Amino acid sequence: MTNNQRKIKLRNGNQMIAEGAIYAGCKFFAGYPITPASGIYKGMIDMLPHVGGLAIPAPDEISAIAYCVGASMRGIKSMTATSGPGWSLMVETVQYALITETPLVIAMVQRLGPATGGATQGAQGDILFSEFITSGGYTIPVLYPSNPKECFELTVKAFNWSEKFRIPVVILTDKEIGMTTETVDYTGLKNLTVIDRNTISANSTESNNWQMYEFKSLSDVPRFAPVGGKFKVTATGSAHNKNGELKKNDPETISVLIHLEEKINGHLEEFVDLILDEDKDAKTLIISFGITAKTMKEVIKISRRNNNKVSGLTIRALYPIPESQLKEISKPYERIIIPEENLSGQYRKLVHHLFEGKEVIGINKIGSMINPNEILEKIL
Amino acid sequence: MRHDLSQINIEIECTYMTKGAVMPFCKGCGHTHILRKLDEALIKLNLNPHDVCLVTDIGCIGLADYLFDKVHTVHTTHGRSTAFATGIALADKVLSTKNLKTIVLIGDGGAMIGLLHIVNAALLNTDVTVIVANNFLFGMTGGQQSSFSPLEFITQTSPYGNIIPPLDLCKVAMSSKAQFVARKISTDKDLVDVFADAISYDGFSIVEVLELCTEYAVEKNKLTGKDLQRIAEEHDHHLGILENRKTRSEFSLEYSEKILSNKKTLDLFNNFINAENLEIDFTKKFGKEKLEIIIAGSAGEKVQSSAAILCQVAAQSGFFITQKNDNPVTQGSGFSLSEVIISSEEIFYTGVDNPFAFIIVSSDALNEIISQRLFEKVNKNTIIIYDESLEIPIKTEKMYSLPLRRVCSPNKAALGGIDVLLNLTEPFPLQLFYSEIEKRFGKYDALYKDNLIKILTEKSTK
Numbered sequence: 001m002t003n004n005q006r007k008i009k010l011r012n013g014n015q016m017i018a019e020g021a022i023y024a025g026c027k028f029f030a031g032y033p034i035t036p037a038s039g040i041y042k043g044m045i046d047m048l049p050h051v052g053g054l055a056i057p058a059p060d061e062i063s064a065i066a067y068c069v070g071a072s073m074r075g076i077k078s079m080t081a082t083s084g085p086g087w088s089l090m091v092e093t094v095q096y097a098l099i100t101e102t103p104l105v106i107a108m109v110q111r112l113g114p115a116t117g118g119a120t121q122g123a124q125g126d127i128l129f130s131e132f133i134t135s136g137g138y139t140i141p142v143l144y145p146s147n148p149k150e151c152f153e154l155t156v157k158a159f160n161w162s163e164k165f166r167i168p169v170v171i172l173t174d175k176e177i178g179m180t181t182e183t184v185d186y187t188g189l190k191n192l193t194v195i196d197r198n199t200i201s202a203n204s205t206e207s208n209n210w211q212m213y214e215f216k217s218l219s220d221v222p223r224f225a226p227v228g229g230k231f232k233v234t235a236t237g238s239a240h241n242k243n244g245e246l247k248k249n250d251p252e253t254i255s256v257l258i259h260l261e262e263k264i265n266g267h268l269e270e271f272v273d274l275i276l277d278e279d280k281d282a283k284t285l286i287i288s289f290g291i292t293a294k295t296m297k298e299v300i301k302i303s304r305r306n307n308n309k310v311s312g313l314t315i316r317a318l319y320p321i322p323e324s325q326l327k328e329i330s331k332p333y334e335r336i337i338i339p340e341e342n343l344s345g346q347y348r349k350l351v352h353h354l355f356e357g358k359e360v361i362g363i364n365k366i367g368s369m370i371n372p373n374e375i376l377e378k379i380l
Numbered sequence: 381m382r383h384d385l386s387q388i389n390i391e392i393e394c395t396y397m398t399k400g401a402v403m404p405f406c407k408g409c410g411h412t413h414i415l416r417k418l419d420e421a422l423i424k425l426n427l428n429p430h431d432v433c434l435v436t437d438i439g440c441i442g443l444a445d446y447l448f449d450k451v452h453t454v455h456t457t458h459g460r461s462t463a464f465a466t467g468i469a470l471a472d473k474v475l476s477t478k479n480l481k482t483i484v485l486i487g488d489g490g491a492m493i494g495l496l497h498i499v500n501a502a503l504l505n506t507d508v509t510v511i512v513a514n515n516f517l518f519g520m521t522g523g524q525q526s527s528f529s530p531l532e533f534i535t536q537t538s539p540y541g542n543i544i545p546p547l548d549l550c551k552v553a554m555s556s557k558a559q560f561v562a563r564k565i566s567t568d569k570d571l572v573d574v575f576a577d578a579i580s581y582d583g584f585s586i587v588e589v590l591e592l593c594t595e596y597a598v599e600k601n602k603l604t605g606k607d608l609q610r611i612a613e614e615h616d617h618h619l620g621i622l623e624n625r626k627t628r629s630e631f632s633l634e635y636s637e638k639i640l641s642n643k644k645t646l647d648l649f650n651n652f653i654n655a656e657n658l659e660i661d662f663t664k665k666f667g668k669e670k671l672e673i674i675i676a677g678s679a680g681e682k683v684q685s686s687a688a689i690l691c692q693v694a695a696q697s698g699f700f701i702t703q704k705n706d707n708p709v710t711q712g713s714g715f716s717l718s719e720v721i722i723s724s725e726e727i728f729y730t731g732v733d734n735p736f737a738f739i740i741v742s743s744d745a746l747n748e749i750i751s752q753r754l755f756e757k758v759n760k761n762t763i764i765i766y767d768e769s770l771e772i773p774i775k776t777e778k779m780y781s782l783p784l785r786r787v788c789s790p791n792k793a794a795l796g797g798i799d800v801l802l803n804l805t806e807p808f809p810l811q812l813f814y815s816e817i818e819k820r821f822g823k824y825d826a827l828y829k830d831n832l833i834k835i836l837t838e839k840s841t842k
């Protein structure tokens with residue numbers, strides 16, 4: 001049973017995202033209230049002044065995310081938080097962060113959609129909406145913790161990815177993860193690595209070689225220069241060359257557009273975050289994420305207690321889709337079960353083709369959590 | 381292209397503009413005037429190039445960034461320029477060098493789509509200067525009317541003359557508490573000085589500049605530069621410096637004085653719960669490994685915080701807990717409900733399927749439990765502790781009707797119910813609970829022991 005070696009606090013996912021952000025060195029947060037994400041805003045308002053940071057109320061989500069992009073361009077690690085309705089408004093500026101290669105973390109706590117939907121009801125309805133929001137179909141890495149402790153861990157990871165690759169990163173959760181308080185064991189959290197963006201040194205004398213969006217190989221990440229520093233920033237939301245100059249029908253400009261995606265494609269291994277709980281003799285593999293991954297763990301516990309064999313895979317990084325890993329991991333199984341708290345099996349439809357020759361079953365519903373029994377009865 | 385702005389000597393260069401750059405605008409376009417005057421204003425202020433950031437919007441005026449190669453430029457999305465600039469300025473003034481001058485160049489179209497950003501930058505009083513190039517229409521897209529088009533103005537989309545009055549942006553800025561507000565004409569002799577004053581103003585400033593789109597406005601409306609003053613006057617849009625005060629301090633000063641001054645040490649890895657190492661087996665004791673408890677009352681009656689006390693004490697006793705709260709969208713009225721799970725093993729599934737106990741202390745709570753059909757999950761062993769005023773529509777073998785509201789007061793009815801439950805079932809030693817109550821509310825005995833427990837003992841001996 002429990003013991004006093006564990007470092008316990010009572011925390012919900014929203015609080016742990018805020019704490020993870022502070023740990024990662026976030027110094028700027030702009031927020032707009034929305035259930036079920038407001039706890040993150042509140043957490044940042046409470047904590048940021050104590051680390052010399054700034055948490056500021058914005059008059060809408062469009063302003064909130066734009067303030068964050070501006071602050072990040074000034075060189076400050078920034079985050080905002082919202083839910084589906086606010087995310088709708090942020091979509092324009094997420095793309096702006098992407099094309100200007102501005103690091104940014106957006107926490108998105110899912111609630112029941114569409115539109116205003118159910119403000120206080122959980123859902124996993126934004127699995128597609130969190131990702132497929134760019135004109136041009138660029139990859140936005142999406143991390144999805146399945147408990148408050150992972151909220152901390154993966155928020156740190158979201159900042160690390162965002163800083164290292166100069167990209168917007170989404171930390172996706174849901175109302176159940178965000179607002180349910182749990183006993184959280186902090187063991188290990190103190191040792192997480194924090195990565196800062198590769199900023200060109202103010203003492204650098206290579207001023208004439210440096211370019212705003214420099215890269216040799218398409219997947220290289222340009223060194224960052226802050227607005228207000230000595231290196232001239234030329235940022236633009238328009239298609240641009242390596243100097244940040246707007247150029248039409250120009251091969252270099254097209255290569256910059258390709259580079260934006262290649263930064264991710266060229267480092268796919270780094271974006272994989274999977275946890276496999278394997279039973280070698282099992283015929284069924286359950287694949288899940290977020291609140292459903294928690295339920296899956298319950299299912300595995302019950303099954304194994306009854307000597308039924310089953311394996312479970314928690315996907316903590318939904319995007320980029322870990323295609324080769326999913327193919328490889330699923331090999332030994334006859335049946336793949338993908339429970340999701342949405343109507344159509346949003347992630348299942350994206351990965352279905354990776355499981356050729358296998359029976360792929362979705363368990364889908366909205367309005368309440370998927371119950372362990374609903375999964376248990378589908379295990380071979 | 382020169383990248384190191386610190387090596388640029390403006391006194392030698394005599395301009396912040398790009399050498400040899402050709403103005404991309406149509407002949408006679410007001411934008412040319414405005415940008416040249418902006419350059420002169422920067423020269424007058426003799427600012428370090430790397431301490432200047434031009435944030436440009438969409439539209440013809442948004443072509444300005446490549447005309448200024450000796451300052452930072454950020455070309456943004458339509459209308460959002462002021463919001464990005466606000467983020468840049470806030471981060472600079474609160475978290476960085478505090479030297480940056482952030483200047484927005486926006487058209488009338490952008491000013492309207494991003495009006496909220498202008499309003500909020502003014503309310504914040506952050507150090508951003510917004511220069512609005514107002515030519516009364518959308519030039520880049522072919523001369524459509526804008527929210528700044530004068531009445532009767534002929535544009536591509538107002539062929540019979542505009543019938544919607546134009547916005548008085550300066551008035552909006554003033555009502556947003558902006559302290560430096562000016563409306564000028566692009567050919568004004570003192571435009572350079574007004575720009576310079578606006579830029580050096582420590583806080584939010586806005587200069588709306590009336591100008592002509594020679595391509596789309598002039599011919600159709602038979603205008604010359606002289607008509608700009610007339611247009612303003614006809615709409616009662618005042619010209620000149622309309623506001624220049626210093627009664628509010630710039631945002632970062634307010635922030636340091638009133639917020640950052642509250643700074644305390646923040647240690648994320650401190651204040652852990654001192655968990656006991658109690659070997660308690662719920663399965664042996666209750667026949668189930670986790671206790672699912674529903675605590676329900678009315679909003680404002682401390683239901684969720686009472687449930688949190690239960691969780692705190694359970695965690696101190698070494699258990700895993702989850703607490704899920706529910707209330708109507710309007711948080712201050714109607715029901716308030718907490719689902720608590722206490723278990724000796726890690727809790728994965730946080731739903732309640734097999735409730736150990738209900739604590740129901742108000743009719744709001746009862747109605748909600750009925751409407752969420754939570755009673756369908758009850759079995760004969762489920763403990764139901766409820767206020768004497770309620771009619772519970774189901775029966776179990778463990779029903780306790782108690783004067784919770786009357787004895788404990790509505791605000792502590794839920795806590796009283798929890799007390800009863802713990803006394804009844806003793807899932808863990810109660811001393812921790814008592815001392816937690818004492819810590820928060822003073823002596824435990826005075827609160828409950830004398831009355832509730834007595835009633836309870838009488839009931840159970842009955």
Ligand code: SF4
Pocket residue numbers: 404405406407408409410411440515519520592593594595596
């Ligand atoms: S279209 Fe109008 S606003 Fe645009 S450059 Fe020509 S004159 Fe100027």
Ligand SMILES: [Mg+2]
Pocket residue numbers: 439487488489513514515516517518519526
């Ligand atoms: Mg215009």
